Amino acid sequence: MNWKKSYNHLMSGVSYFLPFVVGGGIMLACAYLFDFQNANTATFGSSNVFVAWLNQIGGLAMGYMFPIMGAYIAYSIADRPGLLTGMIAGALAASGGSSFLGAVIGGFAAGYIVLGLKKMTAGIPRSLEGIKTLLIFPILGLALTSLAMLAINSIVAPVSNALTDFLSSLSGTNAALLGAVIGAMLALDLGGPINKTAYLFSVATLTSADGGAVSSVVMASCGCSAMVIATSCAVACTLFPKKFSENLRGAKIAAYIMGLSFFVEGAIPFVADRPKKILPSLCVGAAVTGALVAMFGITLSAPIGGLETLLLVSNIPLYLLSFAVGTAVAVCMIYFFIRNEPDQE
Structure with a gap:
C-alpha cells in the first residue's frame, strides 16, 4: 500500500x-x-430570529462535514x-453513528x-462512454458503497x-479524572469517533433531567481542552x-485561529x-487542562468552546489559566520530543 498516496487522499478530504x-x-x-443573556434557558441559542438564523446556518454547514470529507477523499x-x-x-457515516472515522474509511472505500x-x-468503446458515467459508476458504485458502509x-x-458508557461511569466519581479523560479523548483522534463521543457526552450534560438547560463543568472541560490541541501546535x-x-x-x-x-x-x-x-x-496537555477546569469547578453554558463563548464561562481567569497551563505542558513535551531532530529549511 502506498502510504504517501493514502495520506494525500486523506489531506484532500481534510482540505x-x-x-x-x-x-x-x-x-x-x-x-x-449573541444570546448569552438567555444562558441556562431552553431557548438558549434560538431566542430570537437573528440568533436562530445563525444557529440554522451553522447547523447546516456542520451537517455537510462528513459527506464532504468522504466525497473529496473518493x-x-x-x-x-x-x-x-x-x-x-x-452521509451514511453521519447517520450511522460512525462519524469522522466512518466518513474517512467510507471515502476510501467509495473511491477504490x-x-x-x-x-x-x-x-x-468510447461511443458508449456515457453509459459508464451516467449508469455504471453512479448506480453500481452507489450500491456497492452502501453495502460497504x-x-x-x-x-x-x-x-x-x-x-x-465508559464516560458515564466516571461522571459520578471523580470530576478531575473525568475532565482529564475528556481532554485526552478530544486529542486522541482529532475529530474522529473518540473525539465526537467526548464532545457529544459533554453537550449532553447541558441538559437537566427535566429537559431544561444548565451550565456544565464537563462542557467547560471539553471547551477549554479543545482549545489547547491546535493552539499548542501553533505555539510550538x-x-x-x-x-x-x-x-x-x-x-x-490557521492552527491559532482554529x-x-x-476546532481540533x-x-x-x-x-x-x-x-x-x-x-x-x-x-497530555489537553488532559491537564480538562482536569484543572473540573478541579476548579468552572462551568460553561454553551455547547461549544473557544474564545467566542468566553463570556459564558463561570470563572474566566481560572479558565484561561487552565488553558495556558495545558498549552505550556503540550508545547514543552513537543519540544522535548523534537529537540534533537535536524533543523528543516
Whole structure:
C-alpha cells in the first residue's frame, strides 16, 4: 500500500472538510455568544430570529462535514465519478453513528470501488462512454458503497457507544479524572469517533433531567481542552520554527485561529507529520487542562468552546489559566520530543 498516496487522499478530504467545520462552528458560536443573556434557558441559542438564523446556518454547514470529507477523499482516488459515492458514504457515516472515522474509511472505500469499476469497464468503446458515467459508476458504485458502509458502521458505531458508557461511569466519581479523560479523548483522534463521543457526552450534560438547560463543568472541560490541541501546535511552531517544515509554518496561523475557536482539526497537519511525537503531547496537555477546569469547578453554558463563548464561562481567569497551563505542558513535551531532530529549511 502506498502510504504517501493514502495520506494525500486523506489531506484532500481534510482540505475541503475544514471550511465547513470553521464556518459552521463560528456561526454556531456566534449564535450562543449573541444570546448569552438567555444562558441556562431552553431557548438558549434560538431566542430570537437573528440568533436562530445563525444557529440554522451553522447547523447546516456542520451537517455537510462528513459527506464532504468522504466525497473529496473518493474524488482524489477516482476523480469525478467518485464524488457521488464518497458523499453518500460520508452521509451514511453521519447517520450511522460512525462519524469522522466512518466518513474517512467510507471515502476510501467509495473511491477504490469506483476506481475498480473504472478499470473493469476500461474496454468499453468510447461511443458508449456515457453509459459508464451516467449508469455504471453512479448506480453500481452507489450500491456497492452502501453495502460497504453497512459493515463499516456496524464496526465503528459500537465503539463510540462503548466510549459513551465508559464516560458515564466516571461522571459520578471523580470530576478531575473525568475532565482529564475528556481532554485526552478530544486529542486522541482529532475529530474522529473518540473525539465526537467526548464532545457529544459533554453537550449532553447541558441538559437537566427535566429537559431544561444548565451550565456544565464537563462542557467547560471539553471547551477549554479543545482549545489547547491546535493552539499548542501553533505555539510550538512559533517558538521552534526551524523544527517544522515550510508547509507547517504556513499552517500555524490557521492552527491559532482554529485552536482558539475550539476546532481540533487545526492540529491534523502537525500530527500527520510526526504522530508519535506530537499526538501524545497534545493528549497530555489537553488532559491537564480538562482536569484543572473540573478541579476548579468552572462551568460553561454553551455547547461549544473557544474564545467566542468566553463570556459564558463561570470563572474566566481560572479558565484561561487552565488553558495556558495545558498549552505550556503540550508545547514543552513537543519540544522535548523534537529537540534533537535536524533543523528543516
